[in-house]
Amino acid sequence: MSLPHAILTALLEKPSSGLELTRRFDRSIGYFWPSTHQQIYRELGKLEQAGHIRVLPAAQPARGQKKEYEVLPAGREELAAWVALAEDPRPVRDPLLLRMRAAAVVGAPGLAEELHRHLALHRRQLEEYLEIEKRDFPPERTADEDRLRRLVLRGGIDLETFWTGWLTGAIDDLEGPGAAPDRV
C-alpha cells in the first residue's frame, strides 16, 4: 500500500495533474517507488473516491482535459499515520543473484558480460544521484528542513555504491586468477 502514499507526498509538495505527477515521479520519488501513468491515474481515482484528495477548480481551460489534484486534510492525516506505522522491510528479490546461483549449477557462459553491463548501469545511477546531491544539497546549505530528504538521497547513493563495489569484486573474482568461467 505504498503507491497512494507516494502520491499523497508528491501532491503535498505541489498540487499536480496526473501527467505532471508521472513526470515528477520519474526524477524524484520514482527512484525508490517507480510508477507508470496508468497506475497513477487509477490510484488518483481511488484517492479521490476515498476523500483524500480533490480536483482543483480549473483556472483556465488547458490542453487535453487536465485535472489538478490537491490533498485534503483527511489525506494528510492518512499519510501521517502511515509514516508512524511499523512495517517490515520487504524481502529481497534479485534476479541477478538468482542467476548467479543458477550459474553455479548449469555453468556461467555469458554471465560475466551481464555483470559488466549491470556495473555500467549502477555506475550511471550513482553518477546521477551524485549530481542531484551536488545540485540540491551543497555543503554550505545544511538546512535542517532538508535533513530527511538528504538522508533518502544518501540511501540511494550508498545502495548504488554497494552494487558497484560488489559487482567489481565479483568480476575480479570470476575473471581473475584461476578462473574457470565456463565450467559445467
Add this chain to the structure above:
Amino acid sequence: MSLPHAILTALLEKPSSGLELTRRFDRSIGYFWPSTHQQIYRELGKLEQAGHIRVLPAAQPARGQKKEYEVLPAGREELAAWVALAEDPRPVRDPLLLRMRAAAVVGAPGLAEELHRHLALHRRQLEEYLEIEKRDFPPERTADEDRLRRLVLRGGIDLETFWTGWLTGAIDDLEGPGAAPDRV
C-alpha cells in the same frame, strides 16, 4: 519470470517434493527470492506441464501424497538459456525510504523508532549470513566450484552491511546535534 528458474536450480541441486522445496527455499534461495508453498506448488504444476520437470516414480508410500520432482534435460536447457539472458536490474521499491520522504512533508514522529527496529532486523540478517559464511565457506576451503555460491552470499552480506551502515548514520543524524525530530 524468476520463480520457475529458482525452482529448477533448487531441483537440480536435489530432487524434492513441494514441501521440501519450500523448506529449502527458506534457508537458501529464499534469501533473495522468497516464495510460499502455494506459489511453489502452482509453479511445479506449470513446469511439469511444460515438460521441464517430472514426477519421480515413488520408492515407497510416504506421508500425505508426496510427489518428488526431478529436472528433465529440457528444464536444464531452459535454465542455462536464462542464465545468459540480458535482464536489467529491477527498479528499487523501498517503503522505508518512501516513508522518510513522506516524513519530510508531514513530520517524523515515530520514525526514529522504526529506524531502530529496522536496524535490529538487518543486523540479525547480517549475523545469519556471516554464520553461513563461517559454516559453508571456511577460509581454508577455497574450492573453485563454490566461487559463484560464495559470491552470492557475499552479495547478501554486503547488502545488509549497507543497510546497517546507512540506518546507523540516519539515526545519528536524526537524533544527533540540533535534531528537531517532530517538526511539521
Add this chain to the structure above:
DNA sequence: CGTCATTGTGCAACTAGTTGCACAATGACG
C-alpha cells in the same frame, strides 16, 4: 480403536504492477 499432530498438496480470491492500446483536446505549421 479414536483422536490429534504432522506431513503433504492444492484451490480460490484478492492485490499490485505491467503492457498495450484508445481517444480527447489543443496549438503549430503549411
Add this chain to the structure above:
DNA sequence: CGTCATTGTGCAACTAGTTGCACAATGACG
C-alpha cells in the same frame, strides 16, 4: 482549413505474489 505533434486521461487484459482456507494420509499416543 487540414494535418500532425504534443499534452493529457484512461480502460482492459494480463502477470506475479499474497492470504486464507480445505483436505488427504500417516504415525504416535492414550
